[in-house]
Amino acid sequence: MPNRSSGPRVGLFVTCLADMFRPSVAFATVKLLEQAGCQVEVPERQTCCGQPAFNSGDRKTTADIARQTIDAFDGYEYVVGPSGSCIGMLHYYPEVFDPSDRYYQRALELKNRSFEITSFLFDVIGMDSLQEQLKQLQFNHKVTYHDSCSGLRQLGIKQQPRELLAQVEGVELEEMEEAETCCGFGGTFCVKYPEISNRMVSNKTDYISNTGAHTVLGGDLGCLLNMAGKLKREGKTIEARHIVEVLAGMTDIPAIGEADYDLAQQL
Amino acid sequence: MQINTPFFKQRAHDALHDANLQKALGNLKAGFPEKRAIAVSRMPEFEELRNQGRDLKNHIMEHLDLYLEQFEAKVIENGGHVHWARTTDDANQIILDICKQVDAKTVTKGKSMVTEEIGLNDFLEANGIQPVETDLGEYILQLRHDHPSHIIAPAIHLNLEDVSEAFHANHHRPKSMDPAVLMQEAREVLREKFVAADVGITGANFCVAESGSTIIVTNEGNGDLTQTLPKTHIVVTSIEKVVPTLEDMTLFLRLLARSATGQEFSVYNTLSTGPRREGDQDGPENFHVVLVDNGRSEMVGTEFQDMLRCIRCSACMNHCPVYGAVGGHSYGWVYPGPMGSVLTPQMIGIEKGGMLPNASTFCGKCESVCPVKIPLPKLMRHWREDEFEKHLQPKAARYGLAGWAFLAKRPALYKPYTRMASWLMKTWAGKNGRIKKLPLAGGWTDWRDMPAPQGKTFMQAWKEQQKAGEQP
Numbered sequence: 001m002p003n004r005s006s007g008p009r010v011g012l013f014v015t016c017l018a019d020m021f022r023p024s025v026a027f028a029t030v031k032l033l034e035q036a037g038c039q040v041e042v043p044e045r046q047t048c049c050g051q052p053a054f055n056s057g058d059r060k061t062t063a064d065i066a067r068q069t070i071d072a073f074d075g076y077e078y079v080v081g082p083s084g085s086c087i088g089m090l091h092y093y094p095e096v097f098d099p100s101d102r103y104y105q106r107a108l109e110l111k112n113r114s115f116e117i118t119s120f121l122f123d124v125i126g127m128d129s130l131q132e133q134l135k136q137l138q139f140n141h142k143v144t145y146h147d148s149c150s151g152l153r154q155l156g157i158k159q160q161p162r163e164l165l166a167q168v169e170g171v172e173l174e175e176m177e178e179a180e181t182c183c184g185f186g187g188t189f190c191v192k193y194p195e196i197s198n199r200m201v202s203n204k205t206d207y208i209s210n211t212g213a214h215t216v217l218g219g220d221l222g223c224l225l226n227m228a229g230k231l232k233r234e235g236k237t238i239e240a241r242h243i244v245e246v247l248a249g250m251t252d253i254p255a256i257g258e259a260d261y262d263l264a265q266q267l
Numbered sequence: 268m269q270i271n272t273p274f275f276k277q278r279a280h281d282a283l284h285d286a287n288l289q290k291a292l293g294n295l296k297a298g299f300p301e302k303r304a305i306a307v308s309r310m311p312e313f314e315e316l317r318n319q320g321r322d323l324k325n326h327i328m329e330h331l332d333l334y335l336e337q338f339e340a341k342v343i344e345n346g347g348h349v350h351w352a353r354t355t356d357d358a359n360q361i362i363l364d365i366c367k368q369v370d371a372k373t374v375t376k377g378k379s380m381v382t383e384e385i386g387l388n389d390f391l392e393a394n395g396i397q398p399v400e401t402d403l404g405e406y407i408l409q410l411r412h413d414h415p416s417h418i419i420a421p422a423i424h425l426n427l428e429d430v431s432e433a434f435h436a437n438h439h440r441p442k443s444m445d446p447a448v449l450m451q452e453a454r455e456v457l458r459e460k461f462v463a464a465d466v467g468i469t470g471a472n473f474c475v476a477e478s479g480s481t482i483i484v485t486n487e488g489n490g491d492l493t494q495t496l497p498k499t500h501i502v503v504t505s506i507e508k509v510v511p512t513l514e515d516m517t518l519f520l521r522l523l524a525r526s527a528t529g530q531e532f533s534v535y536n537t538l539s540t541g542p543r544r545e546g547d548q549d550g551p552e553n554f555h556v557v558l559v560d561n562g563r564s565e566m567v568g569t570e571f572q573d574m575l576r577c578i579r580c581s582a583c584m585n586h587c588p589v590y591g592a593v594g595g596h597s598y599g600w601v602y603p604g605p606m607g608s609v610l611t612p613q614m615i616g617i618e619k620g621g622m623l624p625n626a627s628t629f630c631g632k633c634e635s636v637c638p639v640k641i642p643l644p645k646l647m648r649h650w651r652e653d654e655f656e657k658h659l660q661p662k663a664a665r666y667g668l669a670g671w672a673f674l675a676k677r678p679a680l681y682k683p684y685t686r687m688a689s690w691l692m693k694t695w696a697g698k699n700g701r702i703k704k705l706p707l708a709g710g711w712t713d714w715r716d717m718p719a720p721q722g723k724t725f726m727q728a729w730k731e732q733q734k735a736g737e738q739p
Contacts (some may be wrong), residue, residue, distance in 0.1 A: 019724050021720045023728050023729075026725040044726075045678045046678070047674070047675045050675070053668065054650060056655060056660070056664070057656075059655075065585075101312070178633075181588055182628045184628065185628065186628025186629065189626075189628045194709075194714055195283055196589055196593060197713040199592040228718050229716040232713040257716060
């Protein structure tokens, strides 16, 4: 339903993994933004942030995709997405252009108004406007939180998801050992060096198990697909979810990699 | 030294299946990072020191020629000699010539990664001169004909049994598994070597331009015996180690010890300023400094100049999850871990070294602990750009990337394609919610399940929802 609020106009950066694997994460993000009073729109001309090209050394494709994304999100007060990694990529756009390029300034300007969802909610919207909604939620489980690398080290996201979670009734956060260590996903790394990636994600699932948590939460679907896939392969029953699913009260949807869920029948 | 970097994947595979190595790596992970964290937490101004270290090194690299020439002039003024070695061959020849001048039979060596880089030990042995490593770790490695797997803890990949066996085989003494006994044994054997050596070779952590001094930082004291007892002391170091003043040096000493071992200060910080002067109680009669370039000057003024800030503390590898999984030998040459992944392609060529800058998730932990804030992931990415331009990446990766790029640049095509891919994977998964085996995605599904998509893409579902909302 079109939102008629008078709050800031926000362009949703869907991210390709939410688009293809877990649309419910993008819907949860929309719900949270609308609850915060934003008018949310989804620009049609977005695809991927371009990180696979950037990290493979293909500067030309990276610049092409950056220009496309900059154009697609022109005019929005904020650009918000459910991933520290993809929003972090948007923050790299100024590096992609020569300062004399007309897209350079626009890239800088996009960087300044792009936010990962938990950081947008906590740092921009502010707790005062959110508390009432969050207090109505309930998630009666012990959870542990994985800090994804780009969100943590590039965007400084650490306290924001924890502060938001703390408002939800029933959530008991048990920190895992090495929460800040990479899970081994790394985009194409996990298929280029599968054995090393496997060791890293095995360490991670051990740390997750050691907490006795019912659910592992995170802010990036790349890491979550990796950790969920490993937990399932190991036969563990620990669930994996994106944090926005909890914050938007959408935990009735099966967790990542859990039994059948047909989006078409839910909408 | 033999280059095994192209075999990184196979070596990593072997390392992952080596139980002893994995145990040693586990100890490393629990050791250095924790000690560093404590040391840093005790020093509120550490972050500011890192900024100062970065800025000072940047200044030095902008004026490298100036400070090197000032250093050279001071060494000469102090009665020493400076030798410029553009290549590793030049460096080895210079060192051999000095050894021949004093008719050296044996040389003792302090720990030095630059001498590993130039392959000095093999070269000296081939020319009839016996080098003796005196750092305990390096000594153990030399007995085993092995090489360092870490830049400050060279024998970190070995365990007590390995050391015990190496000593028993070489010292012809009863086998012991008591570290204290082994330590004493090494002391006794090495003491004779120290006294007998004709030449002592050390590295240098820093070269001080204002005084012509070099400094070595050690925890064993072996470096002091190496450089003060023989008649000739040769310092083998590289051009980026120069710092303007003694005070500047102390900034880096504070950063180095904390970043490396979590110590506030290393046990021995020994300065060498020229040969023995009149009235000196000890010290060498001849003092030589060999300044090795080996590709470093080519990095000045390029995107890799930041790498020349490196002070060889090892914090990047101590915190690296990839190094922690596969250990230093997997990297196949002298320098392992993130700093090695940037430096190695520069020194052996990207054609042979390309595996290393790709073996990173860009998690950024290395950069976050680097005492001089080297943007290591960014520099590894620059190597990937170099590879991309030279078409060095595997064909499958290049074509895969090109196909993806074609779609990602065309939203109108991208949408139906992603819809189809989501639907296909969802159908493949059936009711399980996950895929056990997916064609062309063995890299993923050999090790973990692939969570199934929810069926529709968000773009598709969003559009349908918007349409439904518009209907009266």
